[in-house]
Every structure is written in C-alpha cells, then in structure tokens.
Amino acid sequence: MYYNTHFNPYFNNVIAHRLVNPDQIVNLEGFYVDIELDNGQKICNAKLDYVSPEPDETQAIYGDVTYTIFSAGQPYTYQTNTRKITRISQSGVPGAVCSDGMRSCKF
Amino acid sequence: MNNHNYTRQSTGKLMVFIFEGDKVKPIMGAKVTITGHNQNVTQQSNESGQTNTVDLPAGEPYFEYTVNVSASGYNDVKFEGVQVVPNITGIQEIQMTPSIRRDNFRSTEEHKVPPHKLTQPEAIKPDIDPIAIPDPQPQPLPLPQTRPEGPLILIPEYIIVHCGAPQEPAPKYKVKFTDYITKVACAETYPGWHREALIANILCITSYTLNKIFTQAYTGFDVTCLIQFDLKYNHVQTTYKQIIEIVDTIFNLYIKHPDPVKNQPLLAEYRAHYTRQKPCKLGQFKSQELAKQGYNHQDILNYFYDLCYGPLKIASAAGVIFQGRSSTPxxxxxxxxxxxxxxxxxxxxxxxxxxxxxxxxxxxxxxxxxxxxxxxxxxxxxxxxxxxxxxxxxxxxxxxxxxxxxxxxxx
Structure with missing residues (x-):
C-alpha cells in the first residue's frame, strides 16, 4: 500500500481517558472522528481540523483542538482541548466512540 | 547505403515531481530512472524536487513506463505503469518515505498505476435518481465558534477517501480537494480531449463529489475510491498539465441541483458510452464528439441532462476552507x-x-x-x-x- 503521511490505516483504537495527548491525535487531523468529552457529551463524525502543535504543556495553546460538525450540509466549527477529551476514535469503524451507528452529536 | 523506412514516432512528455509530505518538502538530488519502450533515461531532481521534462515515445491511448527513484535518507520507490500520452505533458508525483535504515539497507516501495478507466470494461453501478436525494436535515447543535451565514457550498481543504466498500474496513486517504478532482479526471478522461469536453466532465466530477460531501452520504469519510460506488481514484495516478490547468481554474464551480429548494449540488453521473436518454447521465466519448462539433461545456451538459432536468445552471462555491475556517481570497x-x-x-x-x-x-x-x-x-x-x-x-x-x-x- 502506498505510504504517505495523509494515509491512515484502518484505525479503530479508542484512545482512553488521560491518554489523549496532542501527539497521539495529530495523525487524525483532517479525518472524521468521534469524540467523548469529560462532560459525557459525544460528538460523532466530526472533522478534526486542527491540533495545536505546541509541545510545551505549560503553554496556553497546548492541546487546542478545532473540529467541524456538518448540519444540513453546513460546517459548524468548535474548539476544545485534549484535556477535555476522554475518548477519541476514527468515525465509522467497529469499536469507535459512536459505534452505535449515530452519526451526529449526542447531548 | 541502407534504405530505412522511417516512420514518425509520436512522443509524449514526462516530468517527475519528488517530495516528502503533501508536497511540503521537495527532494533535491533524487536519482530518477525512466525505463520502457527501449528507453533508459536517468535524471536528477532539482531544488524544487522536479526533473527536466523528458520526451518519450508514446502511442494511443498511452505507453507505460517504469520509474525508479532513489534519494539519500528515503526508501527507494518503483512506479510501474506510469502513463505517457502522445503530445501531452504528464507529471508523475512521487511521495517519498523517510528511511529508518542506512542507505545500504533501504527497502523499496513498489506501486502500480492502474490502467485508465476508459481502456477497461464499463463498471456496473446502481442507478441513483439525483432528484430523490434529500438535503441533510439540521441537527440541534451547541453555539459554535464559527457559524455559516446560510445554505452555502464550501470547498473543503481535504476530502477523506475510503479505499474499499462503504461498510467494510479499509484504508483511508486524506487528499487535497483539487488533487482528488485532478486525479479522478486523469483516471477517467483522456487529457488529449477537447478542452470543452474536459470541462464538462470535470464539472460532473466536482458536482458529484460536492454532492457526496454535502449530503453526508457516508460516515467517517466523504467518498470511496471504488468505481462501483463512486468515482475512480488512484492515489498514484499520473496527472496531466492540461487537466491540472482546468481543475485549478474551475474546481470551485459545480452544477446546481435542478430543484431550486435543494441546496445540494447535482449528483452528476457519467458513463464512458452513453447517449441522450433517461436516466440522464453524461456520455464521455459522446461529449468529446460534441466538443469537436463546436459544443461548449454548457451545451454538452444540457445535451445530456436537459431531457430530465431542463437547462442546467453552473454555480460558484461560496468559499474555500483552510484549517476548518472559511477563507476569503x-x-x-x-x-x-x-x-x-x-x-x-x-x-x-x-x-x-x-x-x-x-x-x-x-x-x-x-x-x-x-x-x-x-x-x-x-x-x-x-x-x-x-x-x-x-x-x-x-x-x-x-x-x-x-x-x-x-x-x-x-x-
């Protein structure tokens, strides 16, 4: 298979609480992901737009994440931080955070 | 003195572009060898990662060559089936992988450019009625950081291509939108076709792709790379200057849905051999025939589609997205x-x-x-x-x- 940095093999690992750091999810940038936040909210089939490349945990932008949810075909962009993410996985694969078939947000 | 029977051999041109990442780091000094059809050409990439453009024998619809690339610090790469089309400049993009081994023990990555779609039997695809596809419904969302100003079609920076059947696990590629349209157009049309025929075909490709994105046809990706479900996408496809130039100019145009209530672009399908009939699809070889008769791209589209939808309208996307945000030129x-x-x-x-x-x-x-x-x-x-x-x-x-x-x- 042709290798490139924009190629993701079948990725169904769910990264669990306290294991989510920016380094682990930077390769998901641009891909569709399911996210569970620490308030229990599940965000399904969101496009992970941006993960802050800041390596220093003491910096304010460390772990900043931007994602987009599409509603009625329109993109709605949100920001969060990896510290608030308890689980994240690629969307639509077995074992994904929203593997019950839901494709939108759960509140 | 020998009497040779000279026949004029057609030639095509090939340039190889070698880089790391998504064209972010050109690789200078890579050794590139092009072989096939009694040719053995060696080139070195310049500071922009590009070789000189080389003339090579070519015949209809194309000749296939093998390209080998080696560069210090990267795995060797072998590309087979690189397509050289008569009187056309082809560009073979090659993305290199940094090697974790010493130069003497580098591994070789081998890739094959699949045969062009138009040289293969027509794939069997299910008929989809574009009129029956609903616009996606709004869902309750918390207050976002950025909010669109209405029903807009935006060009995404990347699209996610799933290389397998929709319900089956498969590798996914993250591809720049314009690169996706270019590679599909290069895999599904002939670069030597009339410009108006190419524009009509590319408008169908863009419209089809934007429809799939807008209607969220799949979960976890935007399109498949399989012709049975969507359009044929080869990540290693040889590209052509003529097609790159057209795509770079019109990638933000799409065919409006004939139902004025719907915001989605038209799911504009095409087949290699198709005539003006219901259900309406563009016939690719016929589109070239019409272009040669003087039809422009709008006439060509209407020739095939007005039977079902009346005259089609071409619209421009409202904007482009970079890093998740709408950017304004x-x-x-x-x-x-x-x-x-x-x-x-x-x-x-x-x-x-x-x-x-x-x-x-x-x-x-x-x-x-x-x-x-x-x-x-x-x-x-x-x-x-x-x-x-x-x-x-x-x-x-x-x-x-x-x-x-x-x-x-x-x-």
Whole structure:
C-alpha cells in the first residue's frame, strides 16, 4: 500500500481517558472522528481540523483542538482541548466512540 | 547505403515531481530512472524536487513506463505503469518515505498505476435518481465558534477517501480537494480531449463529489475510491498539465441541483458510452464528439441532462476552507503595483513556502507588490504548473494557500 503521511490505516483504537495527548491525535487531523468529552457529551463524525502543535504543556495553546460538525450540509466549527477529551476514535469503524451507528452529536 | 523506412514516432512528455509530505518538502538530488519502450533515461531532481521534462515515445491511448527513484535518507520507490500520452505533458508525483535504515539497507516501495478507466470494461453501478436525494436535515447543535451565514457550498481543504466498500474496513486517504478532482479526471478522461469536453466532465466530477460531501452520504469519510460506488481514484495516478490547468481554474464551480429548494449540488453521473436518454447521465466519448462539433461545456451538459432536468445552471462555491475556517481570497487580482494587507499576506505565505522551495526568492513582507514579489510569484507559478504571469488571481492564491497551510500542518 502506498505510504504517505495523509494515509491512515484502518484505525479503530479508542484512545482512553488521560491518554489523549496532542501527539497521539495529530495523525487524525483532517479525518472524521468521534469524540467523548469529560462532560459525557459525544460528538460523532466530526472533522478534526486542527491540533495545536505546541509541545510545551505549560503553554496556553497546548492541546487546542478545532473540529467541524456538518448540519444540513453546513460546517459548524468548535474548539476544545485534549484535556477535555476522554475518548477519541476514527468515525465509522467497529469499536469507535459512536459505534452505535449515530452519526451526529449526542447531548 | 541502407534504405530505412522511417516512420514518425509520436512522443509524449514526462516530468517527475519528488517530495516528502503533501508536497511540503521537495527532494533535491533524487536519482530518477525512466525505463520502457527501449528507453533508459536517468535524471536528477532539482531544488524544487522536479526533473527536466523528458520526451518519450508514446502511442494511443498511452505507453507505460517504469520509474525508479532513489534519494539519500528515503526508501527507494518503483512506479510501474506510469502513463505517457502522445503530445501531452504528464507529471508523475512521487511521495517519498523517510528511511529508518542506512542507505545500504533501504527497502523499496513498489506501486502500480492502474490502467485508465476508459481502456477497461464499463463498471456496473446502481442507478441513483439525483432528484430523490434529500438535503441533510439540521441537527440541534451547541453555539459554535464559527457559524455559516446560510445554505452555502464550501470547498473543503481535504476530502477523506475510503479505499474499499462503504461498510467494510479499509484504508483511508486524506487528499487535497483539487488533487482528488485532478486525479479522478486523469483516471477517467483522456487529457488529449477537447478542452470543452474536459470541462464538462470535470464539472460532473466536482458536482458529484460536492454532492457526496454535502449530503453526508457516508460516515467517517466523504467518498470511496471504488468505481462501483463512486468515482475512480488512484492515489498514484499520473496527472496531466492540461487537466491540472482546468481543475485549478474551475474546481470551485459545480452544477446546481435542478430543484431550486435543494441546496445540494447535482449528483452528476457519467458513463464512458452513453447517449441522450433517461436516466440522464453524461456520455464521455459522446461529449468529446460534441466538443469537436463546436459544443461548449454548457451545451454538452444540457445535451445530456436537459431531457430530465431542463437547462442546467453552473454555480460558484461560496468559499474555500483552510484549517476548518472559511477563507476569503483577495477581492481583486494582486499584481505589481498593488499594496495593502492582502499583498502582505501573500508575501508571508511565499516566504514560508520559500523555506522549503528555495528557488522562490525571499521577500520583505512590507505589503508592497514590487518586482521581487512578482519574481517570487512567477517562480511559484512555474513550480506548480500555473501560467507565469506574476499576478495573484484566485487560482494562484488558492494554490499558494493550500501549500502554505500544508507546510504549517506538516511542522
């Protein structure tokens, strides 16, 4: 298979609480992901737009994440931080955070 | 004296572009060997990662060559089936993988460019009625950081291509939107076709793709790369200058849905051999025939589709997305003598790009479009196959932004 940095093999690992750091999810940038936040909210089939490349945990932008949810075909962009993410996985694969078939947000 | 029977051999041109990441880091000094059809040509890539354009024997519809690339610090690469089309300039993009081993023990990655779609039997695809596809419904969302201003079609920076059946696990590619449209067009049309036929086909490809994205046809990806479900996408497809030029010019245009209530672009399907009939689809070989008779792209589309939908309308996307945010191109074409914040922005982008593409001269980002900025723009245009006029129009701005954001992301 042709290798490139924009190629993701079948990725169904769910990264669990306290294991989510920016380094682990930077390769998901641009891909569709399911996210569970620490308030229990599940965000399904969101496009992970941006993960802050800041390596220093003491910096304010460390772990900043931007994602987009599409509603009625329109993109709605949100920001969060990896510290608030308890689980994240690629969307639509077995074992994904929203593997019950839901494709939108759960509140 | 021998009497040779000379026949004039058609030739095509091939340039190999070698880089790391998504064209973010050109690889200089790579050894490139092109073999096949009694040819054995060796080239070295320049500071922009590109070889000279080489003339090679070619026949209809194309001749296949093998390209081997080796570069210090990277795995060797072998590409088979690289397509050289008569009287056309092809570009074989090759993305290299840094090697974790010493040069003597590097592994070789082997890839094969699949045969062109039009040389293969027509795939069996289910008939989909575009009129029956509903627009996606709004869902309750918390207050977002950015909110669109209405039903808009936006061009995404990347699309996610799933290389397998929709319900089956398969590898996914993250591909720049314009690269996706270009590679599909190169895999599904002939680059030597009439420009108006190519435009009509490319409008169908863009419209089809934007429909799939807008209607969220799949979960976890935007399209498949399989012709049974969507359009044929080969990640290693040879591309052609003619098609790159058209895609870079019209990638933000799409066919409006005939139902005025719907916002989705038309799911414009086509088949290699198809005539004017219901259900309406574009016939690719017929489109070339019509273009040669003087039909323009709008006439060609209407020839096939007005039987079902009446005259079609072409619309322009409302904007483009970079890093998840809608980006606005400069309101006017920037050229020598222009000044202001838009000029400063393109100077900043060019300076960032020039860190990797050293052929582009450094500019003082002062917001004044002078002769050095013109030279930098022309060099950028030369590297990325844009007509070298030194002006920054929508097409140059978009390509510049795409490379700039890829470089930022790659760091």
């Amino acid at each position: 400069p309101e006017t074409i920037l050229k020598e003598g222009s000044s202001g914040s838009d000029v400063r922005k393109i100077q900043v982008m060019l300076n960032e790009i020039s860190k990797n593409y050293s052929k582009i001269p450094k500019i003082n980002a002062d917001g004044k479009f002078g002769s050095i900025t013109t030279k930098a723009v022309k060099t950028f245009q030369q590297i990325f196959n844009i007509h070298q006029d030194g002006n920054v129009d929508f097409r140059t701005w978009y390509k510049m932004s795409a490379i700039y954001y890829s470089i930022l992301e790659y760091r």
